[in-house]
Amino acid sequence: MAEFALDPTPRATVRKVLYRGNPGTSDTLLYTSPNLPGGRTEVSRIVVANTNDSAITFRLHAVPKGGSVGVTNALFYDVSVAANTTVIHDVRGLVLEEGEMLRALQSAASKICLTITGVQEVRVGGVQ
Numbered sequence: 001m002a003e004f005a006l007d008p009t010p011r012a013t014v015r016k017v018l019y020r021g022n023p024g025t026s027d028t029l030l031y032t033s034p035n036l037p038g039g040r041t042e043v044s045r046i047v048v049a050n051t052n053d054s055a056i057t058f059r060l061h062a063v064p065k066g067g068s069v070g071v072t073n074a075l076f077y078d079v080s081v082a083a084n085t086t087v088i089h090d091v092r093g094l095v096l097e098e099g100e101m102l103r104a105l106q107s108a109a110s111k112i113c114l115t116i117t118g119v120q121e122v123r124v125g126g127v128q
Contacts (some may be wrong), residue, residue, distance in 0.1 A: 002122035003052040011038070012124050017117040018043065023058070027069050030104055030116065033096035035065075038123040043102070045117045050081040052111040057081070058104060060114075065099030081112065 018041065019030040033041040050056050060076040061069045069119065075094070081087060096102070106112040 011121050013121045015119050016117070017115065018120075019102065022110045023106055025105060025107065025109050027030065027103055027105055029111050030102040030114070031096075032101045033098055034083075034120060034122050035099040036122055037098065039098040039121070040122045041118050043091050043096065043116060043118040045115075046089040046091055047086065047115040048089070048099045049086040049113040049115075050083060050111060051113060053072060053083050055080045055082050056111045057107040057110050058114075059106075060102065060104045061092055062094065062096060063101045063103050065097070065101075069103050070085050071113055 021030075023030060031041070046060070048058065049105055057078045057080050058076060059069075059074060059078060061073045063069055063073050067073065075091075083098055102116065104114060
């Protein structure tokens with residue numbers, strides 16, 4: 001039977017806003033998890049506000065390091081948000097490993113505002 005050891009490396013964690021703004025109408029990079037050995041980010045909450053007077057759709061993807069947007073990494077795909085509505089998604093447990101990205105787009109320019117929060121974690125002292 002394999003034995004597993006806990007990683008004793010000290011880690012620093014920071015709660016932060018990972019993204020706040022309006023993604024474009026084409027694929028837009030929102031956030032990249034620290035591209036360091038052991039770097040990772042846990043996404044906690046995604047707030048989606050439609051500021052338009054009609055429904056708007058959006059897509060949100062968790063893309064692997066070096067990868068590209070596709071249906072296999074979609075978190076939200078052509079999700080319709082009702083006019084003048086805010087939707088809050090608690091997504092604790094969504095972990096982005098080093099270099100992984102959040103990317104998004106919306107169906108109309110500057111109508112959807114995304115706020116994404118989480119906890120960023122890196123090894124103290126850099127590479128060990």
